[in-house]
Amino acid sequence: MSTRNTTSYAEFAQPVVRIKGLKKAFGDNVVLRDVNLEVDRGEVVCILGPSGSGKSTILRCINLLETPTSGEVWFEDTQVNAKGTDINKMREHIGMVFQQFNLFPHLTARGNVELALRQVQKKSKDEAKDIACEMLERVGLADRSEYYPSQLSGGQQQRVAIARALALAPHVMLFDEATSALDPELVRDVLDVMRNLAEGGMTMIVVTHEMSFAREAADRVIFMDEGVIVEEGTPTQIFDNPQHERTKDFLGHLA
């Protein structure tokens, strides 16, 4: 892979994530059928759709938490689901944030952020600590760095999880319903962090039910149903002028 401190034209031109003819089945249950998606550098793509439509599965195929049944998933110039791909190297550059936070309960907030810096990127203790503190500050939790996850609110835990992913300087961030498990009053802090990231130019693929977030922050909105992309376009196109019945139904139900 090329070094990251010089950004060549080719890297700008190339999508960060490219999905071609992706199909995923669990046994007989076909969850994704022929999904095609390209996400450019700096783009924020929001994925909407009813529960069970395959949104999480798309994200999980991008970092190979699920193995695609067929089709191609590319991250920059590497095919993720090809034999011989160093998937750990790949995942280092693909940040993921889960609905259930999945913080490591035996480590402090700082310990959570430091782990991969130390064990994957082989940073020194001091360097890892500096980065961890910087990241926690960025998500507004500088004063909680020595707290354990059980001592933090859900919103704080999710922000630690975001800091943990950001610490590795990912080229793309995947959010899987990052605010769905949170009490309503805690959702805002997490969305603020995500909005800041989007404004800062982070490439993001965001599965969400937060329509206001999608409307404001997304460059492109994708509506999925039953394992296919039904419709995609700018937030204005999707929210104000949906073309398909299923999209209208879905948005209508939410209104």
Next chain:
Amino acid sequence: METILHVFFNLEVMKQALPIVAAAFPVSLIFGFGGFLLAIPGGLTLAFMKMARYRLLRWPATVYVDVVRGTPLALQILILYFGLPFLPIYNVIAAPLSGIDVLGINATVYLRGLLILSLNSSAYLCEIFRAGIQSIPRGQMEAARSLGLSLPRSMAFVILPQTVRRILPTMMSEFILLFKDTALLASVAVMEMTLASKIIAGRVFNQSSYVVAACFYLLLTIPLGRLVSYMENRLAESEGDAA
């Protein structure tokens, strides 16, 4: 009543037995602790084999655990104590030890006893480890892997530390069981506490030495048992917090 007191609580006999049983106490401790420590890597290996993707790894581990847990330790001791010396590998390890005595017992006796106890205990620890590892929510492994940690590193830094915390009480209970089971080595003439007390009993036609031995077992098992309860309670509380 008089006779029971006389047969089991004869102070004269107890006084006579005390130093002899006390001298055998470290022998029982060596077999208990040593066997348990050796069983930990064995149990962990078996646990990973049982969770492996490949049948070729799973199958031998499953058979091993079933056989060991499905037969009496007393029988395993009889078979292996006399069977191990037929194994070439055993003799390679045992040869340099044959000249050494510890606490009046030949080092090869320790080797055999420790091997047998750890082979037995590793089967039980295997199931404890496996259940423990599988009780950690799937999201933990997924989060670790999504950060780019390899499978072994995810195990070492994320899954196992959480597992150890959860299974420590169960592991200690298993240790208590193993420590008591060292008494079964008496059947192959290993001079641990039970055999030591039996020899005294035979010599003086009185069973009071057994009570002395019982006290020595309790010396370790009661405090440890308390500790297990304490840790279980604390664990239940902290898990309650997390939920």
